Amino acid sequence: MLQNNFRLQNILLLLASYIFYAWWDYRFLSLIIISSCIDYIAGLQIFKASNQSRRKFWLYVSLIANLGFLGVFKYYNFFAESFSQLMNQAGWQPNDLTLNIILPVGISFYTFQTLSYTIDIYRKDFQPTTNILSFFTYIAFFPQLVAGPIERASNLLPQMERKRNLSKEWIKEGLVQIVIGLFRKIVIADTIAAYVDLIYADVGIYNSSSILLATFLYAFQIYFDFAGYSDIAIGSAKLLGFKFHQNFNLPYFSKSLTEFWRKWHMSLSFWLRDYLYISLGGNRKGIKITYRNLLLTMLLGGLWHGSSWNFIIWGGIHGFVLAIEKYIKSKSFSIKLKPINFLGYPITFAVVLLAWVFFRAQNLTIATIAIKKILLFEWTLPYMGDINALANSVLLLTLGIIFDYYLFKKKITLELLGNQFNIVKTSFICSFTILLIILFYSTSNNFIYFQF
Known part of the structure; x- marks a missing residue:
């Protein structure tokens, strides 16, 4: 019955x-429902509006x-605390302005996803759906609800509104x-995390x-x-019949x-480019305005990740x-620098x-302490801690990088499995990987991007 009825699906x-x-907190489910209602109505009204002011x-x-x-x-609390600190420096001590607020998990992701829907309709790049069930499912779709990828309506919503046939290949x-x-998560990232957490704790x-070394390992942990x-x-x-980017x-x-941001968290990178950078004017208003737009986009991209000056500085470095x-x-310096372009990778x-x-x-x-110590580098050996655990981390990281390179460049998994569905090969690879996961399960941590 479900197989032939996408509405029931x-x-x-x-x-x-x-x-x-x-299951996380039922109270915040209302935010998703309210947001879905607002954007469903707004999308229809933008499309139907007879004049620009109403749109x-x-x-x-x-x-x-x-x-x-x-x-x-x-x-709110970030800006309230920043305001209080500023006023304290001016000699005025305001009352505590912060609120006891819990950050709803995934709010940054589904907010950007639902905003892309109304903005695309406003730009006349997409027509709104009249199927409220499909729209609500698009906003709340659980595989990417709490940490992305940020799927746009133009890709995911049409898939919600047609029959889905699940093939053996899928x-x-x-x-x-x-x-x-x-x-990637349990065997590599969580193993690396032990050393990173130890060093960054103090x-x-x-x-x-x-x-x-901890920062180097963190770069790959978060990846x-x-x-x-x-x-x-x-x-x-x-497995449910949908294709994400x-x-x-x-x-x-x-x-x-520039190339890094075409390859890292691509759904966010392209969202910032299409809905923020281009909306600010992109590179259409002269080179100085382009610099401003790049910096503002990355500053706001940093702030999107978290309400902290750390994230703003992180975004500022990238924007600069x-x-x-x-x-x-x-x-046109690139022409003169062409013979040493290979230095771009380490830089x-x-x-x-x-x-x-x-x-x-x-x-x-x-x-600040970490940056000062890195820049004033002391040529001494790093703290080893549990040498066996550190050696395992380095070994797994090396294997992970090699695997990733061949996964993307050589399509190694497709070569192993073959072009046709082979339950023996698929079961073997899945079982072997699950065995490794079980062996390393004791070190499992929450996903890093759950906090955003």
């Missing part, structure tokens, strides 16, 4: 998604409602992608090389952690920061370097590594 998916989210009105309704929810729950690909994601007592989640989300969606593509194999790259390109990675310090540190004070 969507009812089941919507209920499952709401139960999935309510803008309903777009503003969507923007104010969604960004208002995000602002109150994610940023089952194979979905299962393999899920176990690859679990392997950077003041460790030497430069220890902090640098394998988030890429692993994306794999699980994409694979789970495929790719979210990572060997980001650390980039010769510029992106502007420098744009300047170099505009002056880009060094910039990304430096920025990750602010992303990982718990506060600005810890980040």
Whole structure:
């Protein structure tokens, strides 16, 4: 009955998604429902509006409602605390302005997803759906609800509104992608995390090389952690008959920061480009305005990740370097530098590594200490701790990088499985990977991007 009735499928998916989210905290389920109602109505009204002012009105309704929810729950306390600190320096001590607010899980992701819907309709790039069930399912779809990828309505909503036939090929690909994601997360990322967490718990007592090694490992921890989640989300969606876009593509194999952002968290990167950078004017209003737009986009992209000065500085570093790259390109320096373009790879990675310090540190004070120690490098051996555990981390990381390279460049999993569905090969690869996951399960942590 379900196989031939996508409406019943969507009812089941919507209920499952709401139960999935309510399991964390049922009270915040109302936010998703309210946001869905507002944007469903706003989309229809924008499309039906007879004049531009009315179209803008309903777009503003969507923007104010969604960004208002995000602002109150994610940023109010940050700005209240920053204001209080500023006033304290001026000699005035205001009463405590903060509120006891819990950050709803996934609010940053589903807010951006629902905003893309109304903005695309306003831009006349997409027509609104009249099927409220499909729209609500699109917003709450559980595989990517809490940590992405951020799927736009133009890709996912049409899939909600047509019959879905699940093929054996999709089952194979979905299962393999899920176990690859679990392997990346539990076997690689969580193993690396032990050393990273130890060093960043108190950077003041460790030497430069220890902090640098921990930061190097964190760069790959967050990659394998988030890429692993994306794999699980994409694979789970495929088992249900849906196709998500790719979210990572060997980001650390980039010769510029511009290229890095085409490969890292691609759904967010392209969202920021299409809905923020271009809305600010992009590169259409002169090179100076382009620099401004790049910096503002990345500052707001940093703030999107968390209500902390650390994330703003992280975004600022990326925006500043992106502007420098744009300047170099505009002056045709790239022609003169062509013989040494290979230096772009280590330079880009060094910039990304430096920025990750602010992303990982718990506060600005810890980040400042870590940066000072890294820049004033002491040529001493890093703290080894449990040498066996550290050796395992390095070995697994090396294997993980090699596996990732061949996964993306050589399509190794498809070669192993063959073009046709082979239950023996699929079962063997999945079982072997699950065995490794069980062996490393004791070190399992929450997904890093759950906090955003």
